[in-house]
Amino acid sequence: MSTPQKRRILAVDTQPDWLDQHTYQVPGVGEDVMAMIQSGQFDTIMASCSAFTAIERNLVTDQANLVLNTIGEGVLVVNQAGSCAWSNKRMQAYPPAAMEQVLQICSRAVEIFNTLGNTYYDDNTAPSKKFSFPVGQDQHFELIASPVIQADQPITQVVAVVWDATRSKRMEQKIDFIDQAGRELAKLESDRIAKLTPSERLNLLRDKIIKTSKELLTFDHFNIRVVDERDKKLEIVIAEGLPPEALEIDLYAQPEGNGISGYVAATGRSYICHDTEKDARYILGIKHCKSSLTVPLRLHDKIIGVFNVESDSVGAFEEDDRQFAEIFGQYIAMALNTLNLLVVERCNTSGQIADSVVQEMAKPLNDIVTEAKLLIDEYIGDDNMRTRLKKIIEDVEFVRVAVRDVAQGTRTVLGTNDIKPDMQDPILSGKRILIADDEVNIRTTIGDILTKHGCHCVVCKDGFEAITELERAHFDLVLSDIRMPHRNGYEIFASAQRKDKSMPVILMTGFGYDPHHSVVRASQEGLSAVLFKPFKVDQMLDEVCKALTTHPSHNKAL
Template sequence: MRAHSTSPSTLRIVVIAGPQSTQPALLSALQESGAVHTVATVEDALSHLSANPADLVVAEPSTFQALRRLGGMLGSEQILERLGQGVCIVNRNGELVWANPRLRSYPANVIDQVRSSCAKLLHEMIGERISRDNARPRRRAISVEREFHFDVTASPLFGADDQIEQAVALIWDVTSTRRLQDKVNAIDAAGRELVRLDADQLADLNVSDRLALLEEKIIGYARELLRFTHFNVRVLDKASNRLDTVLASGMSEEAKNLTIYATTEGNGISGYVASTGRSYICSDVSKDPRYLPGLDNARSTLTVPLLLHDQVVGILNVESDEIAAFTEDDRQTAEIFARYIAIALHILRLLVVERFTTTGRIAADVGAELAAPLNDILAQTSTLMEDYIGHDDLRRRLSGIIDDVDRAKQAIRAITEAPGGVSGLVPEQTSADPLLDGKRVLIADDETAIRESIADILTSAGAVTAMAADGAEAIAMLHSQRFDLVLSDIRMPHKTGYEIFSAAREANAECPVILITGFGYDPHHSIVRAGQQGLTGVLFKPFKVDKLFELVHKALAPRTA
């Protein structure tokens, strides 16, 4: 191996120590020819040559092969160190002839496993009688006790007789990549389980229970797979552009109750992420002006968008009490998990709509199937009544049949044309309901049909009802009047269901409150928060009259000590 000399009088010679290269006679002759620098290993030679050009390199035949091969692959020791990967040479006996510092830094069992794998690759190449002309690198993935993972690339080293004598291998540590892939796979599996919220599983659960089930799953998977213990999920209310807390774990009450909007300025990191759809790693909250209070003593945060059909529907915010606690790997896995959260929240909402529209579709199909037979019955009965003029008893029976058919058609029509809220026939009240008689009931809902339907039903049972069309009106009435029961929708203009619940309790600590919702999740977290403070119940749209009475009776029933 030669390099261009910069001095015509003195040769620069590097000798790699070995039985033949360090023989006294040879060294004496070399010293007479120039300046000799002796090194112990190929690694030392590469290190020396990278800083000190040489005119001549003297080495054992096998060592020279390795030096030439490594010089071609890596250029210099500096490149080797910059790669940060392991390099080694094994011989036909499976012995580790040489290894660089990176490979030698691993535990002995890891080095031995790498040596063994390289030796097997070498013997495969020997067995296939590979020549210089068709020599190609061989690759293999190996794992050591599931703790270390490597990709090994081995190339043959040929002797003077063109026979393979050794193999030089580049060992890439892919442990972090493999662990990330394993985590992604686990998150994917957990996400699929997360969105398996089918109608059968949730049929008997109210909104609060449904959200609690989802919250339990999300918190469990976030802690188990992502090691996230302090986080919150906010859902975007598109009408107001506000980000409302849906669930939280390990966050302060101040953080959960912050009013945040999806804008890039003045609404913290969560507002920025919701507005731009881009994830955000804050390595040091003390140096980031966007940060708003979250975890007590928070030092760093990770915030990713909840995306549904590439549209932002909310955010997942994770916090840590350590500086720079989150990496790009954390960002990637959090983004995957956040997509599943978005899907799960969407499924909860759709289950309500699906159940209602499915009921309507089935009822409509039944109505279509029964329309002709019912009309035939009406026609035939009317004809019979004309034929039996003078037979009063028979005509009364036939008239009763006509009335029954009319009621059947009205019932089917009531189901298929339900206004999205109340279904089931209103029972005729022959006397006042003892629990409702004289009770003052506030009904707050921005849907006129729902508000008036509930008022009519409860009024017919003896209640004295008052109605509010929005949250602000409801709270004003609570401040000016005393009520025995409050029924309020959770999503109305101006105020949330929780704010109405709080106002009712502030006006009368004993006043029972029933919240009403037509959605599969609670975007303002009203139900969960109120549930922790004595909420009486939740009326889930579309609801039947008997369900309304069931909850009202529960709310007004005398309390036992």
């Protein structure tokens, strides 16, 4: 049979006669007594009423100290003279320079609270005051000081809560820098910018975006895609530090099956991929990519594209990076929209002017023809005069056709009446040329002109058909519109480059309208020329001949 375990009793400030040797007696309440109580080695505590009250007070104080030493902020009590009456461990761990400034601020706070007077404080509650101050060049602190109120007595102490605000201050400053950089992107409507061509404007925007992304956001590998409203395809606009194969992947603004970019464009929600190997949505990007950040490009309530950033480190992006990218992304969206509006405005203005010219010239031209016909009837027998009058009528008709062609804008080629049949050109003779344009009048007109100059032309009505022909046969030159169904101008250019690096490519666009920014991307990779519609026949022929004679493929043929 086991021996019963003896119970241990702690007697504080009392000594009953019946206590035995298992009782540990202490004369009063001190730190050693509180340590014994907290050690848990005693089963029972006996104390006088006065000692019990002291024990309870000490236990509450210990709990308060535990709380104050556990929280993440510094806490201290400061008197009017600027001396610290008490501080927690966090406050004691701050740099001495921080403590010195806190004491000065709290001393000043006591004076401020006293100037308000006791009548300012209702129900023993006092308003707190917030202060912020730097420590050296690298740290920034903030504190909230609250007065210790005693009825009808002046304020002699304040309690201050102090925290290291360095990270939040840096974030605030970085947001300000991003905001300033973003505003620079939006400065595209100034007189200097208005004089630039659409390609030059986009190049300027691209340089600004790359500079801000690298220097301010520390993003080295990224791409910007815009949504094509016709088929919701995400078209590459600007790319930096990404391999060509990553840019050739077709993605659409759909939540499933189109990678993270498609998901973000469809839902409008930012997405942080902490580990690409564990995320099924991730699709090929930079080599050895380990994490990515994708945010929507939002214009008011509409998603116009995505800003995708990649890193070769796992977990490279945090919530701060997401917030920075979203702020910068708003300015990118505004800038891209401004570029398109400038081009559309130019196109619409040119079209309106041309229509006005046609309307204004119609009556005078009709009057000239009517008068000429009347004069022809009057000059019967004067063949020389009749011939001259007939020539005037022919010239008027030529003017009508020319003005009508200009009014058609991007849907026509100017100067086709000057083309003579069988105008063989030794540079063009026998050359195989691929022509791609979704405007039937453009592609057939260009095809007819080049055929008359001795070329063998293949005409395509859309981008898919053009790429199919490129893969099937060899061509000496490609002449393609930028904006077509299924594939854009850059994709046709890239397909031609894959087939033959020496194949010259000329892109065409109406009034510089380039929603996918094919010109800028292709120009960086060897584009031969750009024709802005409506262009003249002579201009087109000059660019075609120049591309054929200056390109490496022509030199090899010689």
